[in-house]
Amino acid sequence: MNYQGLEDLELLAKIGEQDRQALAALYDRYGRRVFALAVRMLNDPLGSEEVTQDVFMSVWRRGASYTSKKGKFTTWLFSITHNRTIDELRKRRRDRSRENADIDDHLNIQSGDISPADAAVARSEYAKIRAAMERLPVEQKSVVELSYFKGLTQTEIATKTGQPLGTVKTRMRLALKKLRTALSAEMGAQS
């Protein structure tokens, strides 16, 4: 059977039957993205391997319970990845000895951390999403960065940036809505 040709939902159904080839196919399809998100947030390849492993084991155990009513599969998958990585980030923040870098080091997604390999995808969907991120007002981009990629809570962001908590909440919401509006037309909200 050609697993590579199967849709995500078909692979999940097979995972429900404990079909490991389906899990392997799903890993081949999304493993690099899950790992990349963890690396982006943790800045630690070894810890990111653990996160990726947990995420796919979670898919292996809970894949059968997923239905399209829960939204797109990638949304679900990245949500698991994001939550797991945030748990790890906050655990590390509590245990300062394991923290890798100062939060401010990677505030700007566009500037310091683009590797040469990224240049190869300059015209890809990543570039489009990044461009949309760049078009956000800097305060909105900052709250998204601090919350989504750095795992700070709303209150922590308010304390760190000196903004009222209500403003932080509104900026988060506006940023997400603007991002979606900017990209849905261009990408058909695929990904």
Next chain:
Amino acid sequence: MTETKDSMESNDNLDPRFENLAGYVLGALDHADERSAVENLIENDPEVQAEFEELSEAANLLATSVPPVEPPASLKTRIMEMAGQGTRSRLVEIVNMYQKQGGRSGPPWWRRAFQSGLAVSAAAAVLVVVVGSALSYQNNQLGNEIDTLRANLATESVVVANLQTELSTTLSDSENRVATMKSEIKVMEDDFGAITEMVVHQEEMVSQLGIVNNALRQALSDQNWLTYVSTKEGYQVESWLASNTQQVTSTEPTASGLIAVRIVGNEAVFQVHGLPQPQSGYAYTLWLMGNGDPQPIAQFAVSEIGSATIAFLLPQPLQFYSSVVVTQERVDGIGVDPTGTMVLFAQTN
């Protein structure tokens, strides 16, 4: 633009239902009860649910804004192994289930039928069809499970093969590294040997230079002595003896000598430098030649640095002789003529 943005960002008009929705989607809520409240709203309020889906989609875009990064190949192997452990547990589950179902659908069914006295052929036929169908259904189910397990086994075999390949590669790499290190160590040992040899050679050279230095010092001292003697005692150098004359064919090219004679009287001093040690059983012999028979003056030994100084009385004034030579002669008796190898020669004035 800034004013518009600031006014848009005011929190005053935000519907409280949506207040924590973005924070929930971004994973930025502070407390579990806030999360529960949002989840409750999503569950029960269609408007909140629609907004949640919209914001989730945007969060999904954030995740995909990160360019993919290739994880290590070993990660996939590890995940598949862990999943395999889960599958083995499932296999045990299926086998248990099969045994339990076999217990219910086997002998007791037909045994009970025969024991009940209903062994009528028509009833038996119905029973066979029912049991057959049940077993067939069960077999199909188990067949599917077994197919899945076979597929998993095949996947596992691939994982094991990959692991073996990885191990083999690692082992091979390690062996190559060890071989390279051994080779490097050998080169280092050779280098060390060569350096040691050079050091020894240099030490020998230093030792030889020390000897030469001593010889030069000795020669300088001798020259000084001769100068002193010449000045104070009335001697004058009469003949320089050299090894690089046509008469001398086989000797030390750097050896030299001289004879100084007292201006008044027949006393003379003979001095040589740079002569090697003579062959075993031989000694150097000074001859005066050319006035009748060769006249052996003295046999002498040389110091470690090849020097010797001899004072003697001239049988006749030096000008009566045509030449002065030094040869190697046997120590057990000098013949009437020099027969040994000539090492120094000088014509008298």
